[in-house]
Amino acid sequence: MASRRCLHALSRRTVALLSSTAPSRDLKCLIPLPGPFSFRTVVQSPRTAVPCLEPTPLSLLWHARLFSSDSRESDSEGEGDEGSESKDDTESNLKKEYSQEEKEAEAAAIGYKVVGQLQNSKRIFKPYEPVFAVVQIGSHQFKVSNDDSIFTERLKFCEVNDKLILNKVLLLGSKTQTIVGRPIVPNSAVHAVVEEHALDAKVIIFKKKRRKNYRRTKGHRQELTKLRIINIQGIGKPKSTESTKPVKAVANKPEKVTMSTLPSALVSSSPAANSLTAAMFQPHRTLKTETPRLIMYGFFLPRIPLASSFYMGTTIIHLVPHVYDLLRAHISPRFLDMSYIYANHRMDFYSTAWDVVIPFAGLLLAVIVYSQQRFGGRCILPKRFKERSLCMRRFLPLAMMNSFFVYLGPFGKLITQSEQYPCARSWA
């Protein structure tokens, strides 16, 4: 059978040679080779002009490729002389050599990634930012954020510690904004770093057909790539300074500054403020009207750019009772019935002096607020704080100063009042 196949192939070859422009001497060397055919027959290709009477050792060695079913067409495969012309080795299709363009094209088409450069510095791993993106790799989509890990199918053309750019971004989102792509968002990119190429755990594929004596077991380990997301571009990210947080809190609760809402809105601010809110919850009757304004000034001082008319208006409103007290001190009638206990100026728990001090303290705080908003938050701090960038900690001194003002107020009142009216109480 094999010899018949050889003969058949040989006859085909001779026909091919005859049809091509082969010199006649080739034919001559073909014919005088009779007898038992081994696989090492000598056939010259039409290209070489070597006289065929002496078979060259190369041609002896070059053997059954001619008769194998694989390479019918390529004569040049077997010959070592013309190795430069053959590009791909048809024997092993596993190790294909890709050119650079083919690599990039395939990567971009299938995996939606472009390989950047290897990692150089370690400043790449930023902390978490509240921005997410929906990115597609191959046929899988992931909702990624900064500093996430993703396991995808093995990405062919990247090594460990390579930077990738995933450019098929379907959706971008942040806390305030969402950008929907149709189907992808242009001018957006997600940067990632390849962390590992590893094999998944083995899954055993077991097939059985009962009562048919059929049972197969196969093990499979999927090749995975772990990517770590570094950066998402294409959407505005919120700044990480504290100016953004209280703005949002106040935007929700515009002008209703009550005791209940204030501490809840500013729980995230400095710990001094938290202790202060506890101190503020003292049951002082007059203080209840004052502390909202003072707290407002004290806590919002470094941050809130509220309208100045707001401050002016509330200051005026809070000044009115004090002005009335001052007037009442001089205009009230000499003798009043005991039922008019609150109209009697001399029965007041708190002295008139505080009616002057508190508005002035408020005015002072208002001036501080104005100067902060005008000149930046650092105008009051000592000079060594001025050069550094704004951050939460730097406002603690200022907040402490203002909370000092506010804190002193009620306790100072208590002390003075206990001296003046030791037995008077106004808890009614």
Add this chain to the structure above:
Amino acid sequence: MALRGVWQLQKLIVSYCDWGGSSRGIRAFMESHLPAFKEKNPQLEVVSELLRGQHPYLKAFYKNKNERVVCVRNMDSEEILLHATRLRNALGRKVIKLKTRHVTKHPSVQGTWKTSLEL
């Protein structure tokens, strides 16, 4: 295998036998591919040990104190290179089935959806 830029494979022990036939591949690997492998990974400490009478193996030590042993008996040098590369590419984590393909610490940016949410 680089967790945040830090290579996780610290040491690779190439253990072979100079007499046994199962070590033929690894002996060829040590002559042909091992120097290039060492050049490509300067951060890796590669040690060759002679262990007579035993089958050859590759032992990998990772930064999380994990050891992985791959027996390379009767393998070609290309296959051994593939295994060595795989060991280098991997983190030292335990090979178990993945729970999720997306590992994150902050699952929600705009707030988790609730039935009472009104947009």
